[in-house]
Amino acid sequence: MNxxxxxxxxxxxxxxxxxxxxxxxxxxxxxxxxxxFCKFTxxxxxxxxxxxxxxxxxxxxxxxxHALWYTAAFTVVSVILIxxxxxxxxxxxxxxxxxKNAFRTVFFMPNLIGGIILGYVWQLLLNGILMNxxxxxxxxxxxxxxxxxxxxxxQQVGYMMIxxxxxIQNIPGDLIEAAQIDGANKKQLxxxxxxxxxxxxxxxxxxxxxxxxxxxxxxxxALTNGEPSNMSEMLALNIFNTFYGRTGWEGVGQAKAVxxxxxVGAIAVVQNRLTRSKEVQQ
Amino acid sequence: MNKNVKHGSVWTVFFTLLSIAYVFPIILVVVNSFKxxxxxxxxxxxxxxxxxxxxxxxxxxxxxxxxxxKAFGWTLFITxxxxxxxxxxxxxxxxxxxxxxxxxxxxxxxxxxxSMVVPFQMVMFTLSKIANMxxxxxxxxxxxxxxxxxxxxxxxMFSGFVxxxxxxxxxxxxIDGCTPIQTFFQVVFPIxxxxxxxxxxxxxxxIWNDYLLPYxxxxxxxxxxxxxxxxxxxxxxxxxxxxxxxxxxxxSIIPIVVFxxxxxxxxxxxxxxxxxxx
Numbered sequence: 001m002n003x004x005x006x007x008x009x010x011x012x013x014x015x016x017x018x019x020x021x022x023x024x025x026x027x028x029x030x031x032x033x034x035x036x037f038c039k040f041t042x043x044x045x046x047x048x049x050x051x052x053x054x055x056x057x058x059x060x061x062x063x064x065x066h067a068l069w070y071t072a073a074f075t076v077v078s079v080i081l082i083x084x085x086x087x088x089x090x091x092x093x094x095x096x097x098x099x100k101n102a103f104r105t106v107f108f109m110p111n112l113i114g115g116i117i118l119g120y121v122w123q124l125l126l127n128g129i130l131m132n133x134x135x136x137x138x139x140x141x142x143x144x145x146x147x148x149x150x151x152x153x154x155q156q157v158g159y160m161m162i163x164x165x166x167x168i169q170n171i172p173g174d175l176i177e178a179a180q181i182d183g184a185n186k187k188q189l190x191x192x193x194x195x196x197x198x199x200x201x202x203x204x205x206x207x208x209x210x211x212x213x214x215x216x217x218x219x220x221x222a223l224t225n226g227e228p229s230n231m232s233e234m235l236a237l238n239i240f241n242t243f244y245g246r247t248g249w250e251g252v253g254q255a256k257a258v259x260x261x262x263x264v265g266a267i268a269v270v271q272n273r274l275t276r277s278k279e280v281q282q
Numbered sequence: 283m284n285k286n287v288k289h290g291s292v293w294t295v296f297f298t299l300l301s302i303a304y305v306f307p308i309i310l311v312v313v314n315s316f317k318x319x320x321x322x323x324x325x326x327x328x329x330x331x332x333x334x335x336x337x338x339x340x341x342x343x344x345x346x347x348x349x350x351x352k353a354f355g356w357t358l359f360i361t362x363x364x365x366x367x368x369x370x371x372x373x374x375x376x377x378x379x380x381x382x383x384x385x386x387x388x389x390x391x392x393x394x395x396x397s398m399v400v401p402f403q404m405v406m407f408t409l410s411k412i413a414n415m416x417x418x419x420x421x422x423x424x425x426x427x428x429x430x431x432x433x434x435x436x437x438x439m440f441s442g443f444v445x446x447x448x449x450x451x452x453x454x455x456x457i458d459g460c461t462p463i464q465t466f467f468q469v470v471f472p473i474x475x476x477x478x479x480x481x482x483x484x485x486x487x488x489i490w491n492d493y494l495l496p497y498x499x500x501x502x503x504x505x506x507x508x509x510x511x512x513x514x515x516x517x518x519x520x521x522x523x524x525x526x527x528x529x530x531x532x533x534s535i536i537p538i539v540v541f542x543x544x545x546x547x548x549x550x551x552x553x554x555x556x557x558x559x560x
Contacts, residue, residue, distance in 0.1 A: 003382060005461075005462065006378070006381065006382050006462055007382065009378070009461075009462045009463065010378070010382075012374070012462075012463065013374045013375060013377065013378035013462070013466075014374075014375050014378050014379065014387070014390070016371045016374075016375075016429075017371045017372055017374070017375035017429065017433050017437070018375070018390065019430075020371070020426050020427075020429040020430035020433065021390075021393070021394070021397075021429075021430045021433045021434075022430070023412060023413075023416065023418075023426065023427070023430050024409065024426070024427050024428075024429065024430020024431040024433070025393075025397045025400075025405065025430055025431055025433070025434070026393065027408070027412060028405035028408035028409040028412060029397075029400060029404065029405050029408075031408040031412075032404055032405055032407070032408045035407075035408065042411060043408060043411045043412075092293060092297075093297075095293070097293045097294055097297065098291065098294045099294055099297070099298070100297075102301070103297045103298075103300075103301055104550075105543075105546060106301040106304055106305060107301075107304060108549075108550065109305075109539065109542060110304075111487070112487060112491075112538050112539075112541075112542050112549070113491070113535060113538055114490070114491025114492075114493065114508075114509050114534075115491065115493065115509075116491075116493050116509040116512050116513055117491075117509070117512060117531055117534050117535060120512065120527060120531055121307050121308060121310075121311050121531060122307060124307075124310060124311060124314065124322070124326055124524075124528075125306075125307045125310055125326070127323070127326070128310075128326030128327055131326075154304070154307070159553065162550055162553055162554060163553070163554060163557045166554045166557075201557075204557045205557075208557070215401050215402075215403075217402075217403075217493075217494060218491075218493050218494070218509070221493075221513070222512075222513070235403075236401070236402075236403050239403045240403065240406075240494075243406070243407055250407065253407065254407060256403075257401075257403045257404045257406075257407075258404065260401055260403055260404065261399075261400055261401055261403075261404040264399060264400075264401050265399050265400075268399050
């Protein structure tokens with residue numbers, strides 16, 4: 001292609017996206033990093049204070065540590081549950097079961113409904129059940145925790161199921177036949193043929209569930225709003241409340257956000273390395 | 283064979299029951315939307331009849347309190363135009379940066395990749411202040427913000443596809459006298475259609491349900507989206523009006539379910555394609 005003529009078209013093709021990307025991401029990100037080292041209430045009155053905000057997170061604000069622990073526990077539990085359930089359902093729904101397409105449709109549906117709506121839907125149901133035991137979702141952080149786990153499973157199993165189904169259907173039929181002729185039983189077939197072959201799907205699904213759970217905000221806000229007294233608050237909500245709930249703490253909120261970003265980045269990189277190394281060449 | 287069929291029908295029964303359990307939370311909300319608000323929290327599992335039944339009162343209340351149809355209109359406006367602008371701009375950008383390889387275009391590509399890992403909390407404060415300063419706190423401005431913040435994923439997905447298009451097709455068009463713009467819209471863009479559908483679905487699912495970004499960027503005294511309107515019902519003043527809440531929840535779920543049942547095939551294909559490339 002003639003590069004000279006193409007270069008003249010840079011403003012037409014790239015500039016609109018680039019300008020929006022600069023406003024919507026590059027500048028806010030760079031400013032965010034800088035402001036985490038400042039004391040400020042709006043972006044124009046920032047004063048450089050070094051690492052004070054970061055020190056404050058751990059010295060004066062006990063909520064961050066709790067939120068971090070709570071989020072980590074929630075992420076581990078929900079990633080395992082969602083992926084095991086989704087894989088099991090996908091295995092069954094790729095068999096010759098009558099009505100399997102209708103079932104897939106039903107299981108996928110909750111994904112399209114937003115987190116805020118889902119939070120209130122489940123608040124009604126779970127509070128209704130807990131009422132029989134004289135409890136509510138906000139009675140202790142345990143109820144909020146398991147409520148969120150149930151909600152997330154309900155929402156995400158269908159999505160992951162769809163990805164697993166695509167992965168399972170991609171396994172060549174003769175591979176499974178060959179294993180059966182060689183005398184592999186059902187357990188061996190699953191462990192030595194099917195799971196290695198759907199490893200790419202497992203990589204994707206664990207990545208999606210991991211980041212979705214870790215970054216969860218809407219559902220947390222609608223279901224319990226962090227109650228009782230911030231005990232069911234996850235990281236994203238904790239950061240939000242630090243920013244907008246306490247004046248003078250904006251810098252601390254931004255510092256928390258930087259740590260949050262580093263954690264998400266680290267998880268993404270490590271998870272990618274780990275599961276990619278287990279994928280087999282086709 | 284006979285054994286197989288029996289086996290199959292057991293699973294059909296099992297999954298039928300599971301499906302019913304799966305939609306139960308939503309059915310429960312629908313049932314409660316016809317119940318007098320005082321009974322909703324106290325007797326959520328009761329069937330609304332006699333004195334509990336209020337007809338469509340909850341719906342009328344909910345619509346009034348949240349200005350539901352206005353919120354619906356703005357949500358639709360923001361979603362449709364943002365998705366349209368994202369597809370148009372990012373597909374052009376992705377094609378260009380994969381055909382003209384310079385340090386600038388490479389940097390843009392890697393920045394897009396990078397932006398996909400950054401959680402929204404990292405930029406939310408600064409983004410909302412910048413949007414305010416640039417007077418982008420209207421639904422029209424929000425479209426630009428969505429283009430900027432959503433560009434990462436879209437550019438990445440389109441780039442994956444552009445790399446698989448044989449360059450000879452475009453060169454042939456150029457030799458025949460097409461300008462780059464003509465080449466893009468008459469040759470490249472039509473081939474990109476499947477990726478456009480995938481990107482459109484992923485971005486629609488995100489933007490339609492997004493709460494925090496519009497909440498922080500929009501001037502919410504004037505403009506509300508559906509998630510903002512629902513959260514607004516909770517408000518700061520004492521107990522929630524559960525009746526209005528149920529009505530608005532049902533009204534928000536109906537359009538999604540209708541949309542899903544109409545475009546199911548594309549949505550599921552889009553999700554699979556998006557996952558494989560992501």
